[in-house]
Amino acid sequence: MSGVATxxxxxxxxxxxxxxxxxxxxxxxxxxxxxxxxxxxxxxxxETVFWSRSRSKFWHKGEESGNVQKVREIRFDCDADxxxxxxxxxxxACHTGERTCFFRTx
Amino acid sequence: MSGVATxxxxxxxxxxxxxxxxxxxxxxxxxxxxxxxxxxxxxxxxETVFWSRSRSKFWHKGEESGNVQKVREIRFDCDADxxxxxxxxxxxACHTGERTCFFRTx
Numbered sequence: 001m002s003g004v005a006t007x008x009x010x011x012x013x014x015x016x017x018x019x020x021x022x023x024x025x026x027x028x029x030x031x032x033x034x035x036x037x038x039x040x041x042x043x044x045x046x047e048t049v050f051w052s053r054s055r056s057k058f059w060h061k062g063e064e065s066g067n068v069q070k071v072r073e074i075r076f077d078c079d080a081d082x083x084x085x086x087x088x089x090x091x092x093a094c095h096t097g098e099r100t101c102f103f104r105t106x
Numbered sequence: 107m108s109g110v111a112t113x114x115x116x117x118x119x120x121x122x123x124x125x126x127x128x129x130x131x132x133x134x135x136x137x138x139x140x141x142x143x144x145x146x147x148x149x150x151x152x153e154t155v156f157w158s159r160s161r162s163k164f165w166h167k168g169e170e171s172g173n174v175q176k177v178r179e180i181r182f183d184c185d186a187d188x189x190x191x192x193x194x195x196x197x198x199a200c201h202t203g204e205r206t207c208f209f210r211t212x
Contacts, residue, residue: 019125019134026132028125031188043212074212078200082137084208094184102190106149106180 009081010036015051016083020093023072023086029093030101032059034083046071048085067091115187116142121157122189126199129178129192135199136207138165140189152177154191173197 010016015033022029032050034042038058041049045060048069052059062068069087076083094101116122121139128135138156140148144164147155151166154175158165168174175193182189200207 017123017137019137021134028127028134028190031123031125031183075208076210076212077137077207078202078204078209079207082207083212084134096184098184101183101185102181102188103184104182106182106189 007080008036008039008076008083009079011081013053015053016081018048018050018083018085020048020069020085020087023088027100028102029069029087029089029099032061039083042071042085043074048087062090065091067093069093113186114142114145114182114189115185117187119159121159122187124154124156124189124191126154126175126191126193129194133206134208135175135193135195135205138167145189148177148191149180154193168196171197173199175199 008016014035017031018034019031020029033053035051038049038051048061048071050059050061068090071085071087073086074083092099114122120141123137124140125137126135139159141157144155144157154167154177156165156167174196177191177193179192180189198205
């Protein structure tokens, strides 16, 4: 992992939230969690790899569906406890088939 | 609080992460946390009100600096455990004076 990544603040579970945004349209697609290892895999692979809290395993987004997210840029916030990942998505982000997981309004 | 808000899933601390996005430019500005009461205040006031985890108190964004965030729309994701809030910001989102908290790249 790069030196900067070690400055990131992971929570008590070793996780950091990652906001995924379409690099072209700027639509916010989803929010998922990463640990240090899934972030390292993301950087190495150039595609998003999350840590699934419900299944307690790595989750290479699109590995089965083909809807991978190619990583264009990884940003982090002033507190270094949230990631913003700009991607080129190969398909819908949401498991429902919607382009973004944020398809409902309060 | 509206009926829909009661469907939201708050975590074991009673919190839900809120991604704040500029409604016009679509720039992601910050991520902060809300509890049910700060979400209700946000809806009532039409400006973002978060729950500060470090200070354990409500945080009406911009109350002191004037950099309030007028709420245009509140969305939530397929798991109903993340909010996406589209805002018109009156000034910079970041306490550093940067327009967005995500001003650094990994």
